[in-house]
Structures are given as structure tokens and as C-alpha cells.
Amino acid sequence: MADRSIDPDPNTTGDAGMGPGRGSRPGTPLWVKVFGLIAIIVVLLVAVIVMSGLGGPHGPQRHALPGHHQADLTGQIAAG
Amino acid sequence: MSPDVRKFALAVHLTVSVGWIGAVGAYIVLDVATATSQDAQVLRAAYLGMASIARYVIVPLALASLLTGLVMALGTRWGLFRYWWVLISLLLTLFATVVLLLETPTIDALAIAAADPAASGEDLHALGSTLVHSVGGTVALLVILVLNVYKPSGMTSYGWRKQEEERRALSRRSASSADANDR
Numbered sequence: 001m002a003d004r005s006i007d008p009d010p011n012t013t014g015d016a017g018m019g020p021g022r023g024s025r026p027g028t029p030l031w032v033k034v035f036g037l038i039a040i041i042v043v044l045l046v047a048v049i050v051m052s053g054l055g056g057p058h059g060p061q062r063h064a065l066p067g068h069h070q071a072d073l074t075g076q077i078a079a080g
Numbered sequence: 081m082s083p084d085v086r087k088f089a090l091a092v093h094l095t096v097s098v099g100w101i102g103a104v105g106a107y108i109v110l111d112v113a114t115a116t117s118q119d120a121q122v123l124r125a126a127y128l129g130m131a132s133i134a135r136y137v138i139v140p141l142a143l144a145s146l147l148t149g150l151v152m153a154l155g156t157r158w159g160l161f162r163y164w165w166v167l168i169s170l171l172l173t174l175f176a177t178v179v180l181l182l183e184t185p186t187i188d189a190l191a192i193a194a195a196d197p198a199a200s201g202e203d204l205h206a207l208g209s210t211l212v213h214s215v216g217g218t219v220a221l222l223v224i225l226v227l228n229v230y231k232p233s234g235m236t237s238y239g240w241r242k243q244e245e246e247r248r249a250l251s252r253r254s255a256s257s258a259d260a261n262d263r
Contacts, residue, residue: 025237025240026234026235026236026237026239026240028164028234029164029232029233029234031164031232031234032164032168032234035168
């Protein structure tokens, strides 16, 4: 998850340029806003694809053996 | 954490996190084979390989990455909720791990179906791939990697409050020690 090769020490480094100045509450950085916007677009896109059925069924039933080898993967999963 | 312990924890965290990405790369190679091949032997081998990689390599590495990431965050001044890049890395890691754990039983079931010797290449091809999940997971892991390498600036409101509290506490301590020296 996180590579914290630098251990910030606000007491000695003044936050090493990673935060706001003393006494000013930080606003949300632009990169976080852009990241959030992209995340919302991706989530909405996935929701539309799943709900419209454009991408086919979602979940284990998507992977079922056809024809005479009909296997209910959901049942296999339940059976372990 | 002492510097030595922190360095060791960082080494473990880097090993399992980068290993997670590498293992997903190996998984995707097999996943592509399930999406493109019609050959029963290739498909059978691919599904069985995918299940083994997922269960015995990817899942343990994902859980280890999450755990060591929490240790690194809580054991250093970065904290879990103080910096945007740490918080977003945590959320993406949690999301990727949950999707992986939900997907693993399906991958196991694909391997069980592929192990059926009566299934033809056409049947096995119809099982489909898990490329959407594996490629999506890789994108999430690469985003986490970039955030961890570049550590983009930006403190959360919570982090700012904590920093101010620590500054005030330090000022109080400095003032009281200066008073004690004057006396």
C-alpha cells in the first residue's frame, strides 16, 4: 500500500513542503479533485454497463459451461 | 518505530507489494490465454494455473501488502488519514483486496470446471476470462505504486488538525523548559 521511505516530522521539517503553512487550513489539492472526478466517472460507467446488461451477466453465472456440460458455478462455489 | 525496524518493515512492505503486481502480471498472461485460445489443453492448464496463482500467491501477497501498509502508516508520522496520497492508497488497496477475495471462489470454480476431462476446448473457451477484473486490478495497483513513489503533496483536514495540536504541544513543552532553565 504505502512506501513510506520518508518519515515526515512536522515538528522539525515544517512538513517538508507537503502541507499548508501554519494556521491555514488546507484546501483539497487539485490532483485529489481530478482523481475523485475520474473515480466517479469510472464507477458510473461500470454501473451503467452492469445495469444495462451491455457487458453480459456479472458474477459467477458469467462463467458457466455450455450445452451438455452445464455446470452451475454458483453451486460449485457453494460446495467449495 | 526505531529506524532499523522501520527500514525492515519498509523492505517487507515493498517486497510483498511489488510481488503482488508481479503475480498479477503472471496471472494476466494466463487470463489472456483463456480469452484467446480454443485449445482444450491450453485452456485447462491456464485455468488451473490461474487458480493456483490467485489462491497461493496473489491473495497472500495482497493481505500481506495491506497489513504491512497499515503497520508502516501507523508506525510512522505519515499516519493513515493525514495525507491524501496515503488515504487514497489505503482505499484503493482495500478495494482491490475485497474484489480479489470476492473473485477468488469464481476462479476456483473455473479451475474445477476446467479439470473435467469431458469438457472440450469450445466448452472451456465459453467459460470466459476474468480479464476485466485482472486488468482493472493492475491499473489500481499501478496507481497505488505511482502515489507511493511520488507522494503528491496535500494534507487532509484531519492531518492539519493533528499537526497543529502537535505544534501547540511542542510550543508548550519548549516554553515550560525555557521557564525551568530561567529559574
